[in-house]
Amino acid sequence: AIERTFSIIKPDAVAKNLVGAIYQRFEAAGLKVVAAKMVHLDKAKAEGFYAEHSERPFFNALVEFMTSGPVMVSVLEGENAVLRHREIMGATNPADALAGTLRADYADSIDENAVHGSDAPASAAREIAYFFSDEELCPRTR
Ligand code: CMP
Numbered sequence: 001a002i003e004r005t006f007s008i009i010k011p012d013a014v015a016k017n018l019v020g021a022i023y024q025r026f027e028a029a030g031l032k033v034v035a036a037k038m039v040h041l042d043k044a045k046a047e048g049f050y051a052e053h054s055e056r057p058f059f060n061a062l063v064e065f066m067t068s069g070p071v072m073v074s075v076l077e078g079e080n081a082v083l084r085h086r087e088i089m090g091a092t093n094p095a096d097a098l099a100g101t102l103r104a105d106y107a108d109s110i111d112e113n114a115v116h117g118s119d120a121p122a123s124a125a126r127e128i129a130y131f132f133s134d135e136e137l138c139p140r141t142r
Pocket of ligand 1: 053058062092110111112113115116117
């Protein structure tokens, strides 16, 4: 089925000027950008986004990193988009990521791992709504 998923190009990858290279991977895989913007998260916005991790030992470092510079947030649309996007990203820890995935190619560590993607359709819907209004989502008819 055609799905939407939520993507973040994290501060490390933006700083390395990898925005275009990463969009290239998405588009080459048939995922269409239906919304995108650059934002510099403040602490409250980052903490809210990652609320499910608030009790984890890496939470403070995660929020610190995600507020350290601008990120690109996007909505991607396509067949089986949530899983397809996760395959393109590779494992959370770049040490475990398959060759040719974004994290294998561009991430330095599990903390600075270049990209985020929704893990399921329900979280995609929640994450999209956390960053985008309905008017900002552009249906792709071709
Ligand atoms: P992300 O998909 O953005 O979701 C939470 C982030 O926390 C994750 O990517 C990692 O960058 C970071 N993180 C750091 N340590 C861990 C860990 N042990 N397990 C999962 N995520 C971690």
